[in-house]
Amino acid sequence: MQFSLIATKNKARRGILETAHGSIQTPFFMSIATMGAVRTMRMEQVQALGAEIILANTYHLWLRPGLSVIQQAGSLHQLIRWDGPILTDSGGYQVFSLAKRRKITEEGVRFQSHWDGTEHLLTPEKSIQIQRVFGSDICMVLDECVAYPSDYATAALAVERTTRWAKRCKEEFLKNTSNASALFGIVQGSTYPALRCKSAQELIEIGFDGFALGGLAVGEPAESMYRMIEEVEGMLPQEKPRYLMGVGRPENILEAVKRGIDMFDCVIPTRNARHGILYIWKERNLSPWFLKTATQNTSWYKALHITNERNKNAHKKIDEQCSCSTCSHGYSQAFIRHLFQINEPLAMQLATTHNLRFYIELMETLQKLIQA
């Protein structure tokens, strides 16, 4: 993996990330294909929206369809019909949030599958081995996530374990140097600046291809999240990509890009789409003020609740200027509302298409503004 910065504007960065499965313009947003599909979408539709990378979840795919199916397919790319880059998480976050009867030891996390109750052990080594079977272009280390709020002592212990596990992940990762994939460390430390800095420092010493901020967007105020980015941003190597995990709302992404983040993923555009909440640009001629706009300014877009009665006869596109295949084929708000009313799965597909394009257009806009 190669990362090159093309331009910067204050802290905001514009670059290109080159992977074995193609180049990605930064800053970028990753569509989430939790179990191998961006829900309701064909991969060729995701690609047509301008998506250059997707994220898949190790926990889910490990349990279903299971490693042997992915191995026999050749790779995750082969199985799911996506030939662009794939980032996979470590499985840790889902083990902490979904699995039953979880027990954390220094070795790893023992848990029961939320599907069928079968028992599994996820260790740092195992997480890397699984991601290697997938053929992931970007692998993530297994980290220990703490809930928000978390007391200092708990957060400090999690940072220490995250560092030890990160080392083991790197050792396991280095056993296979035959492919061009990358390994990212994950900075933890809850909302404690000192812990965030300690975590970042220790991971930088181990050395990774990129650095993620984990354990954010878990309920803390947005200002705390921005503060944590600001704390570690100056420490992180300029020549390596930075990834803010699980973020976020459009205004969160804008604020994080302004603070030097290059990579994002979030369920918001796709999950909201499935609930009939559609994103619409209110102002597309975004001049450089956009990068200087006040924190938490959301005046440049709106969220339309399509199922609302008032859209019953809205015989117009979601967004006249949107290039997504829902808008360009002329599907109207009135028709999409009707499809939601009758629980037709096509409704979710049309809405997901539109929202993903909104997020990708946001990233394209930010890329242009930073480079301008």
Next chain:
Amino acid sequence: MQFSLIATKNKARRGILETAHGSIQTPFFMSIATMGAVRTMRMEQVQALGAEIILANTYHLWLRPGLSVIQQAGSLHQLIRWDGPILTDSGGYQVFSLAKRRKITEEGVRFQSHWDGTEHLLTPEKSIQIQRVFGSDICMVLDECVAYPSDYATAALAVERTTRWAKRCKEEFLKNTSNASALFGIVQGSTYPALRCKSAQELIEIGFDGFALGGLAVGEPAESMYRMIEEVEGMLPQEKPRYLMGVGRPENILEAVKRGIDMFDCVIPTRNARHGILYIWKERNLSPWFLKTATQNTSWYKALHITNERNKNAHKKIDEQCSCSTCSHGYSQAFIRHLFQINEPLAMQLATTHNLRFYIELMETLQKLIQA
């Protein structure tokens, strides 16, 4: 509407049906867009499969989204983004099968919506008025369907009422001569040859643009259905299209084409797809014997139950030679099975795409064989 026969082979017919929204090669199969969408499919995907006409259901669309929404959209075509021909049924079949507290009088059928219990009256005139609002290319008369089995007296009364209602439908239809749409009569008579002939004779006297056989594929043996086609086929005008409503399995369509039917619709390919049953050609080099094959021969295709454990590692397309976008993009049986296992809506979309192409390819094959 114009119908021209290009070729015949024994009773089998090959023609072109020209409508205000484009030409359709016959014999053809209509994909069902019950409430305005072929379930899980975008209209541009339906079109890309080679579909030249779709069928929509008057009962459903009348209740949801309602006439005013369709009127304000301009037409049903406009609302659902399908610019090819649309055939709509009269609403009668659904009133008989779905609605609550149904009461039939000479005036029409009074019923309660199965959605919200609201009371409605469907008369022959109202059915035509609704289909006119839709802008349907082919409208169907309101008929009285009887269940199978039905005693002779009940079936005879239904035939008589069907004739009287057909007359009223035609009178209503003739009030608007400004557009090019067509009106089809529906032959009833259960499995009684004498009633079928009487019904056909009376409808021919009234005069319609095409003739449908209704009240079949409702539980009677396939042989009875073929017998009914044979009874009336000779009476029906050669220069008008014939439509066997609600049929059917691939072998039923083959047998009906051999007996002179031009048009079909059925939920089988789409509904089965949603349940993971996929159609696969076993023999594509179909020579003219296909049109002479023994009745009920199904050796030329098979139905694959994709969710079966044995397909877990089937890393191959559903059908290597299929041109549908599921097969041509390389989605494997193993991946589609996985998507069904996790209840991902994309599974239904990939399967529906494939099955509709199977049905359309069947019709294209029949067209070629008749013309050869």
